[in-house]
Amino acid sequence: MEKKSKKGHNRKVLGGIIIGVALILAVGITSLFIEKVPNGYVGVVYSPNGGVQDDTLGQGWHLVGLFDKVTIYPVRMQTVNYSNIQVATSDGKSVTIDFAYNYSIQPDKVVQVFNKFGPVEIEEIEGSYLRTRLWDAGRKAIAKYSVIDTYGEKSSEAATNVQKIFAEDVRQLGFNVNNLTLGVPKPDKSTQAAIDKRVEAAQELERKQIELKIAKAEAEKKQIEAKGIADYNAIIKKSISKEVIQNKWIEKWDGKMPKATGTNSLIQIPVDEK
Numbered sequence: 001m002e003k004k005s006k007k008g009h010n011r012k013v014l015g016g017i018i019i020g021v022a023l024i025l026a027v028g029i030t031s032l033f034i035e036k037v038p039n040g041y042v043g044v045v046y047s048p049n050g051g052v053q054d055d056t057l058g059q060g061w062h063l064v065g066l067f068d069k070v071t072i073y074p075v076r077m078q079t080v081n082y083s084n085i086q087v088a089t090s091d092g093k094s095v096t097i098d099f100a101y102n103y104s105i106q107p108d109k110v111v112q113v114f115n116k117f118g119p120v121e122i123e124e125i126e127g128s129y130l131r132t133r134l135w136d137a138g139r140k141a142i143a144k145y146s147v148i149d150t151y152g153e154k155s156s157e158a159a160t161n162v163q164k165i166f167a168e169d170v171r172q173l174g175f176n177v178n179n180l181t182l183g184v185p186k187p188d189k190s191t192q193a194a195i196d197k198r199v200e201a202a203q204e205l206e207r208k209q210i211e212l213k214i215a216k217a218e219a220e221k222k223q224i225e226a227k228g229i230a231d232y233n234a235i236i237k238k239s240i241s242k243e244v245i246q247n248k249w250i251e252k253w254d255g256k257m258p259k260a261t262g263t264n265s266l267i268q269i270p271v272d273e274k
Contacts, residue, residue, distance in 0.1 A: 035064045040076035042107055044114040045069070056110055071119045073110045077102050080126050084186075087138045093147040093191040098183030099134055101163065109174025116173065130170065137166035147194075150185045158182060 035057065037043045043057035046069045057070065064070060082099045089095060105113060117125055141161040145154055163180035170177060 035062050035068075035070045036060070037062065037070075037072055040074060041072040042075050042110050043070040043072045044110050046071070046114070046119060052111060052114060054111065056107070069119050071114055071121075073105045073113060073122055075104055075107045075110070077104050078122075078126075080130065082131055082134060085131075085135050085138055087135075087142040089145055089147040089150060090143055091146045093187060093194065095142075095147060095150060095185040095187045095191065097138065097142070097150075097185050099138065099162075099180065100183075101134070101166070101177055101180040103130070103170075103175050103177045106174045106176060113174050130175070133169050134162075134166050137169060138162050140165055147185070147187065147191060150182070155182055 035043065037057050037059050039059045041059065045053040045057060045064060047053065048067050079102050084096050085099055086094060086096050142150065142158060145158050150158055159180055159182045163177060167177040
């Protein structure tokens with residue numbers, strides 16, 4: 001009885017193992033036919049027998065053929081950063097600029113993208129094709145601005161022009177580009193030295209202009225003050241008459257007749273000559 005019980009137990013264990021292995025194989029085989037497309041992406045299916053399928057896969061789980069290859073593309077906004085892209089300015093200076101932009105692929109153009117690049121990851125397209133097209137756009141746009149412009153108030157205008165050229169270049173293929181920004185340009189040593197000199201010259205010019213404005217303001221102030229004094233004196237001069245002088249003399253006279261000193265003439269009180 002004990003032997004039979006032991007054999008029965010072994011059979012159950014063996015049966016459990018067989019079922020477990022079968023389940024694992026079933027899951028493994030089934031996974032070969034299932035493809036998951038993440039949210040914000042679509043999948044393009046390529047079959048060795050039928051080629052690229054016109055119908056794309058939306059987000060979620062999908063059954064596909066055993067040998068089918070699914071390539072996914074983003075249809076929601078993606079952000080890409082490129083460092084150290086070298087371009088030249090209108091004054092022949094070489095600068096290195098970092099770029100950042102957002103893009104997405106039109107859902108109805110993903111098959112077209114696949115046909116152009118084949119079954120490659122989107123990151124590879126970003127690092128090769130899109131980077132090259134952005135460099136070309138940057139080269140064309142930045143060439144219209146001086147190195148000082150790329151540092152100053154025209155940097156936003158330059159970024160807008162780069163985005164315009166870049167977006168128009170890749171739109172036909174299905175890429176939508178927006179929100180492109182430029183990092184602070186990084187010039188070489190000779191260019192930096194030239195920039196420093198121009199900045200110093202601009203600062204010196206600004207200082208002299210401020211000094212000139214101050215001197216002009218001081219001169220105008222003195223001119224106004226001088227004119228005020230002249231006007232005051234003119235008013236005083238007009239207000240003084242013989243009657244006023246006579247009145248002032250009388251106001252200060254103490255009533256005593258002055259004595260003659262070395263002359264027979266007395267000091268005369270001013271009188272009206274009329």
